[in-house]
Amino acid sequence: SYAAGLIGKAKIKVKKAGKKGLLGLKLEFIYKPDSLNIPMSEMAVKLEHCIFHAGIAGQYAQYARRVLQILSDAEIRAHASMHEHSQSHHHAAPMLHEAQDILVDITGSAFALQSLNVFMESVTCLSPVYTGGGFVTFSHGTFPVPSPAVEQVINACGIPVAAGPVDRELLTPTGVSILSALDCKYEERNTSKTLVRHHGILGAGFGMMKLPGNRPNAVLVHIFDNGDLK
Template sequence: MRTLYFDCFSGISGDMVIGALIDAGADPVQMEEELKKLNMDEEYNLSWGKVVKNGITSTKFDVILTSKSDQTHEHSHSHEHEHSHGHSHSHGHEQSLGHEHNHSHVPHSHHGSRTYKQIVEAINEANFNESVANMSLAIFKKIGEAEGHIHGLPLEKVHFHEVGAVDSIIDIIGAAILIDQLGIESVQSSAIPTGSGHIHIDHGIYPVPAPATLEILKGVPIASNDIRSELATPTGAAITAVLARNFGSLPPMTVESIGYGAGTKTFENHPNVLRVIIGETQ
């Protein structure tokens, strides 16, 4: 069985998942084409390229919003992509290799905040294949239910920019497209380190893990570590919580490909990357 294993020794976020899958050999150009089915491509540019994180060559994936007028999403964009108030050391540990793939579109200022319902409709109307649609819908439902639980709202009333942000939509559906493209039949994961400390989000200063992330990780083994930073984002947590059948150490497998996806932050003592391992299990 073709198995994908998430080795989350430095946490997990949506952009780290996509970076790691590209690094493992998935085709980002085909993903970019598929994502055009959402009819949102004038709202963002995608970039990916090699970076070195503390000695490990990895792939950094970014969603760049095209509209400067959309200030509401700028905050959730940085929250989702792991900027927080931990100790982040970035002197000299990271160097960039190669060029980014930037595809310019006409800037468009119509992001607004999206509801859970609008996202579901957009996925259903996009004519993705069944596997991509099902994965994407299940991950969004997991985040929507967590946000609804915390804010005391039913799922259809959940209206929030953390998940509605374009970058989260791209990260989740993009991850589903790449997992489908790679022919993955089973997903497993290590326990998820969440980090510690505090982050600033839309509603104020919150403990790490953020309430939505912790809610999403109910039933998932959490690993403790003393890094004062947000290691698992809601998007990253939901991808593993929904897709992984087992959590634990690397299963016996014949390894076929390995990928490293870079996070935004750089830490002094370990590489801030997500490792994915793809191979055949019994």
């Protein structure tokens, strides 16, 4: 809530959610869409306020700063690749759009990792990471998914991706920057031992977007000790 309120007015509600037997929590972020685009330098200052206010420290604070840096670099490269440096489109300073959303995502993910006492070097993600499909529209026009900024991070960091399974944007610039900053290992979905549910703790975080085909829009997190897989 503190992060959301740093840039304009916003409310955050946490509710129980579930679909197709999967239970978890959903964070509802209520704010004015497309509001308050701010310079990247200002976003860095606001992120420092959030890190301090939330008590985020050590490797988790460094992770939050790394997410913002990756995102900012990708946006700059994407704008350059789209030839957006004409007089009509040039910003006096590099800007981040939908700044409230970005600040909440970065602060929230860092706080969650710290609260769960996750060792950053032990994070594993399932691959491929699905980008979604179709088209996405933002301040610079309409583009095919993955968006130019997402492609910049995918290519720079070698994240294993695949299109689909729905025609919606599933991997956003902030989301792919979070993945990149985690510097996680990747395991194929059909062979990963992390899908074993008999050990550890399994949690689900639901998104607000409704997916076609009644698919659950959720991120699964499975926390376990290495000994659980033996």
